Amino acid sequence: MxxxxxxxxxxxxxxxxxxxxxxxxxxxxxxxxxxxxxxxxxxxxxxxxxxxxxxxxxxxxxxxxxxxxxxxxxxxxxxxxxxxxxxxxxxxxxxxxxxxxxxxxxxxxxxxxxxxxxxxTPVIRAITLPGFHQVMGALTLPGVRHAGIAGMRALSATPLRATRDLDEVADIYDSFKDPAARAAIRHVVRAVVDVKGxxxxxxxxxxxxxxxxxxxxxxxxxxxxxxxxxxxxxxxxxxxxxxxxxxxxxxxxxxxxxxxxxxxxxxxxxxxxxxxxxxxxxxxxxxxxxxxxxxxxxxxxxxxxxxxxxxxxxx
Structure with missing residues (x-):
C-alpha cells in the first residue's frame, strides 16, 4: 500500500x-x-x-x-x-x-x-534523547547484544515482579540491531513521548x-x-x-x-x-x-x- x-x-x-x-x-x-x-x-x-x-x-x-x-x-x-x-x-x-x-x-x-x-518507563523516554540511535547501535553489536539478551531472559525467569516483562523486552532489544527499525521506533516515540512522559x-x-x-x-x-x-x-x-x-x-x-x-x-x-x-x-x-x-x-x-x-x- x-x-x-x-x-x-x-x-x-x-x-x-x-x-x-x-x-x-x-x-x-x-x-x-x-x-x-x-x-x-x-x-x-x-x-x-x-x-x-x-x-x-x-x-x-x-x-x-x-x-x-x-x-x-x-x-x-x-x-x-x-x-x-x-x-x-x-x-x-x-x-x-x-x-x-x-x-x-x-x-x-x-x-x-x-x-x-x-x-x-524511563527506558521509553530515553529513546527521545539525542544520541539514542548511535548508542543503541553500539549496544546491539553482536557480542554485546547477545549478552544483554541472555541477561534479560535470565532475569525474566526470576519471581521478581520488576523483571517479569524482560523476556519480551529482550525481543524488542534484538530488533534494534536493524538501523531502519531503530530509526522508525525513534520517529514513533518522538510523536507520542517526550522527556516528561x-x-x-x-x-x-x-x-x-x-x-x-x-x-x-x-x-x-x-x-x-x-x-x-x-x-x-x-x-x-x-x-x-x-x-x-x-x-x-x-x-x-x-x-x-x-x-x-x-x-x-x-x-x-x-x-x-x-x-x-x-x-x-x-x-x-x-x-x-x-x-x-x-x-x-x-x-x-x-x-x-x-x-x-x-x-x-x-x-
Missing part, C-alpha cells in the same frame, strides 16, 4: 478483530491468543509500519498516520467494520482509529494502553466512548505503564469494562492468555456492535462531555475477587 510493504496475519472466521501490537513488537506478540480467538472471530494482526516484516521507510509515524494505514489495510481486505484491540502504543492507535473512523469501529479494547496518563492522551475525548463499547485490560505488575492508568480509564470512561489481571505484567495476553482470551470473548459477546449515528456523534462533539443520560452498558471493574482497581493500582 502506498508503495510500502505491509505484513499481516489473517485467520479464522466471524466478526472481525483488528489486533494492534505495541512499540517495537510485531504481530507475533498475539500468538498465545490468536488460535483461541480465531475459533470465534476473524483475526487480523498486522505488523505496523516500521515494525516486524512491514516496510521501515522514512514516513509518517504519527498515531493518526497509523490509524489511516489501518483504515486502508481494512479497505484493501474488503472489511468495513472491526472490533479494534490495541496493546501499549497500539492502544493509542486503536483509540485514534475509533475517533477518526467511528463508523468502522464496533468496539474498542485497550490493553496496557498508552494515552491514559503521562507516566511511562506521554504527550498523546484520550482524556479530552474520552466522552466519545459513550458511543461505543469499551474494555480496558491491564496487568497488575506492569512496569512499563503503571496499572493506575486502568483506574484513569475507569474515571474517564465510566461505561467501560475494566479488568486488572493479577500476576501479569505489561503483556497480559502473553502472561495469562487463557484469561485474556476469555475476557475478550465475553466482552464481545456481552456488547452489541456500536451503531454509528452522525447526529449522535455531532451531539457528543457539541456537548464536549459525558451526557447525563447513561447508556445500557454497566461499568464493570474487575481484578482478583476482592480487589478493586484503586487497590490494585496502589499495590
Amino acid at each position: 502506498h508503495g510500502h510493504q505491509r505484513a499481516f496475519v489473517k485467520v479464522g472466521s466471524g466478526p472481525v478483530l483488528l489486533l494492534l501490537h505495541g512499540l517495537g513488537c510485531d504481530h507475533t506478540t498475539w500468538e498465545p491468543v490468536i488460535d483461541t480467538l480465531a475459533e470465534h472471530f476473524t483475526v487480523i494482526a498486522p505488523d505496523l509500519l516500521g515494525h516486524g516484516q512491514s516496510a521501515k521507510p522514512r514516513a509518517d509515524y504519527s498515531v493518526g498516520g497509523y490509524a489511516n494505514g489501518m483504515r486502508d489495510l481494512l479497505t484493501v481486505l474488503g472489511i468495513d467494520k472491526v472490533t479494534v484491540v490495541g496493546h501499549s502504543f497500539g492502544g493509542g492507535v486503536a483509540m485514534q482509529f475509533a475517533y477518526q473512523f467511528p463508523e468502522r469501529t464496533e468496539r474498542l479494547m485497550l490493553v496496557a494502553s498508552g494515552g491514559l496518563g503521562p507516566e511511562v 506521554q504527550i498523546v492522551t484520550m482524556a479530552d475525548r474520552a466522552y466519545l466512548t459513550q458511543a461505543m463499547p469499551m474494555c480496558v485490560v491491564w496487568g497488575r505488575d506492569d512496569q512499563v505503564i503503571p496499572v493506575k492508568h486502568a483506574g484513569n480509564a475507569a474515571a474517564l470512561a465510566p461505561d467501560a469494562r475494566v479488568e486488572v489481571i493479577p500476576h501479569c505484567g505489561h503483556f497480559p495476553h502473553k502472561d495469562d492468555p487463557e484469561r485474556f482470551a476469555r475476557i475478550m470473548v465475553e466482552f464481545i459477546g456481552d456488547n452489541q456492535p456500536a451503531v454509528y449515528s452522525r447526529a449522535r456523534w455531532r451531539t457528543l462533539l457539541k456537548n464536549g462531555h459525558m451526557s447525563p443520560v447513561r447508556t445500557a452498558r454497566s461499568t464493570r471493574v474487575r481484578t482478583a475477587p476482592t480487589t478493586s482497581v484503586t487497590a490494585a493500582a496502589g499495590a
Whole structure:
C-alpha cells in the first residue's frame, strides 16, 4: 500500500478483530491468543509500519498516520467494520482509529494502553534523547547484544515482579540491531513521548466512548505503564469494562492468555456492535462531555475477587 510493504496475519472466521501490537513488537506478540480467538472471530494482526516484516521507510509515524494505514489495510481486505484491540502504543492507535473512523469501529479494547496518563518507563523516554540511535547501535553489536539478551531472559525467569516483562523486552532489544527499525521506533516515540512522559492522551475525548463499547485490560505488575492508568480509564470512561489481571505484567495476553482470551470473548459477546449515528456523534462533539443520560452498558471493574482497581493500582 502506498508503495510500502505491509505484513499481516489473517485467520479464522466471524466478526472481525483488528489486533494492534505495541512499540517495537510485531504481530507475533498475539500468538498465545490468536488460535483461541480465531475459533470465534476473524483475526487480523498486522505488523505496523516500521515494525516486524512491514516496510521501515522514512514516513509518517504519527498515531493518526497509523490509524489511516489501518483504515486502508481494512479497505484493501474488503472489511468495513472491526472490533479494534490495541496493546501499549497500539492502544493509542486503536483509540485514534475509533475517533477518526467511528463508523468502522464496533468496539474498542485497550490493553496496557498508552494515552491514559503521562507516566511511562524511563527506558521509553530515553529513546527521545539525542544520541539514542548511535548508542543503541553500539549496544546491539553482536557480542554485546547477545549478552544483554541472555541477561534479560535470565532475569525474566526470576519471581521478581520488576523483571517479569524482560523476556519480551529482550525481543524488542534484538530488533534494534536493524538501523531502519531503530530509526522508525525513534520517529514513533518522538510523536507520542517526550522527556516528561506521554504527550498523546484520550482524556479530552474520552466522552466519545459513550458511543461505543469499551474494555480496558491491564496487568497488575506492569512496569512499563503503571496499572493506575486502568483506574484513569475507569474515571474517564465510566461505561467501560475494566479488568486488572493479577500476576501479569505489561503483556497480559502473553502472561495469562487463557484469561485474556476469555475476557475478550465475553466482552464481545456481552456488547452489541456500536451503531454509528452522525447526529449522535455531532451531539457528543457539541456537548464536549459525558451526557447525563447513561447508556445500557454497566461499568464493570474487575481484578482478583476482592480487589478493586484503586487497590490494585496502589499495590
